[in-house]
Amino acid sequence: MRIKILIRLKSQILEPQGKVIEQSLNNLGFNEFNNIRQGKLIELDLPDNLNKEEKDQKIDSACKKLLVNDIIEEYEVL
Amino acid sequence: MRIKILIRLKSQILEPQGKVIEQSLNNLGFNEFNNIRQGKLIELDLPDNLNKEEKDQKIDSACKKLLVNDIIEEYEVL
Numbered sequence: 001m002r003i004k005i006l007i008r009l010k011s012q013i014l015e016p017q018g019k020v021i022e023q024s025l026n027n028l029g030f031n032e033f034n035n036i037r038q039g040k041l042i043e044l045d046l047p048d049n050l051n052k053e054e055k056d057q058k059i060d061s062a063c064k065k066l067l068v069n070d071i072i073e074e075y076e077v078l
Numbered sequence: 079m080r081i082k083i084l085i086r087l088k089s090q091i092l093e094p095q096g097k098v099i100e101q102s103l104n105n106l107g108f109n110e111f112n113n114i115r116q117g118k119l120i121e122l123d124l125p126d127n128l129n130k131e132e133k134d135q136k137i138d139s140a141c142k143k144l145l146v147n148d149i150i151e152e153y154e155v156l
Binding site: 004006007008009018022023025028030032033034035036037038039040041042043044045046047050058061062063066067078 | 115125
C-alpha cells in the first residue's frame, strides 16, 4: 500500500517559505489565499500484508526515529 | 476552509532525497519501506463561501501560474 506522510512545522513556529509564497500569490492577484505554510510530503510503499496496527506502529517509529523532528514538527499519515 | 496541495516530482523523474531517506531507514532496520519519494506540501486557507468549482479553478490556476512546475511535477489537492 502507498502511504503519504505529511510533515509540517508546528503552528507556533515561523515558516518563512509559506509567507513568500503567499506574497507571490497576492502579487499575481490571488488575494483569497491566506495563512500559507509549506511542509514536506513523504510517500512510500509498505507491504500489503501488514495489518493496520503494525502499519501504524512502523510509521510512527520511523517518524520518531528519523523523519520528524518532534520538537518543531508534527506529522499526519494518509 | 483549509486546503492541502501535495506536489510531487513525476514518477519518471529521479528523486534523490527519497533514495537517501530509504537508505537511512533501511540502515535503522526499517526494511519494509520501499519506493520512497519526497515532495512538497502546501497548506492554505480559502474563504468558506467559495463553491467547489470556484475553489478548484482558483487552486488549479495558482498551481499552474506559480506553485507547480508542470514539466517535472504533478499535484493533488486534498
